[in-house]
Amino acid sequence: TYLEGGGESFECMTHIASVIFARRMDGYWGDTIEAVLYSPGQFSVVPVINSTTPSEEAYRAVDYVIENGLTLPPYVLYFCAGGYFNWDGFTGYYNIDNVYFGYLQADKAAYELKEG
Secondary structure, eight states: OHHHHTTSOHHHHHHHHHHHHHHHHHOTTOSSHHHHHTSTTTOTTGGGGGGOOOOHHHHHHHHHHHHHOOSSOTTOOEEEETSOOOOTTEEEEEEETTEEEEEEHHHHHHHHHHHO
16 A cells, blocks of 8 residues: 555545455455455566555555445455556546546446346
8 A cells, every 4th residue: 555555645545445456345356455465467566565664554455445445346356556547357446636546347237237
């Protein structure tokens, strides 16, 4: 959360944490937060994660999601920091600060089917 959005607002960091927790709940990237973070090709900041000290605000953002639940719908499983979310096949959902959040239609459809 800190490495991907440390220069962004508290709200933005809660959304980044929300994506990470939603991915854990989805299970595709693994069933632990560590597995999600270290899933190949997902978070470019992982190599420096152990040598970084997060800000208190980043800790608060993660705690907020733990205590209150996801801040984005559970099918919003992707974000792009520092650039417009225009990946092929993805739908943009929300933009805050310099971070764009989005989803695949298949993920949204699977979630809606499950929620029925």
